[in-house]
Amino acid sequence: MIRRPAALLLTLLLGSVLVACGDDSSEEGSSGGGGASLESVSIEGEVGEAPEVTWDGEMSADEVESKVVAEGDGAEIGEGDQVFAQIWLGNGTTQEQAYSTYDADQPQLLTVGKDTLSELFLEGLQGQTVGSRVAVAASAETAFGEAGNPQIGIGNKDTVLTVIDLLGTVEDGPQGTDEKAPSWVPSLVGGDEAPTGLDFAGTPKPTGKLQTAVLVKGDGAAVEKGQTIAVDYLGQVYGGKKPFDESYSSQSTSFPIGVGQVVKGWDQALVGQTVGSRVVLAIPPALGYGKGGNEQAGIKGDDTLYFVVDILGAA
Template identity: 30%
Template sequence: MRRRSLLLAAVPAGLATIAGCGDDDKSASSKASASPSVSAAPPPKIVEGPLPAITAGTKFNEKPTVAKGTGQPAENLAVKTVIAGSGRTVAENDFIQANYLGQIWATGKVFDQSYDRSPLVLQLAKGSVIDGWRYALAGKKVGSRVEMAVPPTLGYGKEGNAQAGIKGTDTLVFVVDLLNAFNSKSSATGKPVPQTDTALPKVGTNTDGKAPSIDVPKADPPKKLVSNYVLEGDGAALKADQAILCQFKGVVWESGKPFEQTYTTGRLSQFSLEQMQQIVKGLSQGLVGKKVGSRVMIVVPPDLGYGDTPPSGGVIKKGSTLVFSVDILAAM
């Protein structure tokens, strides 16, 4: 599993799994990742500076070099849009995909950065990320570069972060390149792939954030795992040790009844492919190697699903074959 970012809040949001499936679409609301509640405290005052100069790597999504802070930093959150993007506006509780660099104001020491690894994906929500990011990035547009100076009260507090070498009195400087943003209305962005096999389910290709249709043929299900593109994206192929951010819908082949989905819940789902391997093995296996930005139709035979031990009280029975439509929004 790739290294966890140091800027996550002390209690990062957990990864949701499809552990128990209910009778209808309402069941998904308790299983998909919930948006943490917004703090009741008033937003902090935001000022324009002071902020250190970006001395190199000045283009969007280029690894920056930032000068050491001079003088005393502001007591408030200082925020500047260095490059204005033209994408959609980010709102609190959205998930963002970003590259970033963080350093300590007084010393200029870089304590964390993603440009040499892979972009960070996290929820812009209380409990998921330090408060300075929540307040500085809400309202910014995708495609923007934002610089901020975060006082301790909106960072790691009086305790600091010993792992990163951050003291409880340190103001932190970040440069953040907003690459993408996702919410409950997000869909896969790939190109439609012909669905010509009449013996397999046909999945809708709508990209409006609504649940796609899943039409199951009146035929016996395949006995082996099937994983096909419905919309093929152009992102990186998923690896077995990654987690994903997604929209999904699942139905039972034999009855056509849905057992879980995210599209009407106002929430997205996050899960680790390694963890899913222990729950619905076929779902994990069907996603490995598929490209980010895709919609994938996966048929999971009983031996790679719940087999003879289905979740109690639901529409999944012993020996049920499961059909999933999964929109892979981002890899985490």
């Protein structure tokens, strides 16, 4: 129940882009021949910054074509890895930008796999190294399915160029030094690896102030205001019998921190923590959902929110 990014359109676009909506039997080359290849496109700029793309006429791609524009010296990305990436998409037929995550300066957290990525994006991630910039070209049908992606201005006969900057992978759990929990911290139910709830037996009543406890001190870099972080988390109101939200049973989530995209308690408590840490937060109503609470989640206006948060990565 953390507050999601305000740009809902971003989520909708990524949903249509990243889900492999085409199948292996789709006919490639729907853009036709005669256009320039990927080698004729100039892509300049530093990794992590919006690319400067110069076209040499209309582009075509009869099959998926990729090129490493700049090779990073980080770890190789494999099946199942979660990766922070910036994505630029262009229409090779009209030679125009179609979509870019650089506009909002918000890297996306992608899970590498055939079930989660279309062939266009899988080609740009799997087997590449962190720190790389990779360009991939394909027909719109191969990238998005028979309809193309008209929502971002790519028709089913167009060609798609994507530029992907691979900024870093994320941990699969806390990595660091265990710390002793203070007395106000509830016990974790279900084990340390993937908590399923919080047990408040024997814990004191909330103080009405924001409280933070580090259970694992991560050995990574400190989180900075404005970064996008990847986390697993579980939230439960004080005295509650079950969580109102959690990510351990599904996928890690990501969002900008310290800029008002999540509840104030998260912004105040997580900036400055180190990657790899597990922290427990007690958030008073004023720094959570306020006097109105969150009826949909069963949170009243006077509820104190307790979270366990694993900080898995930052970009």
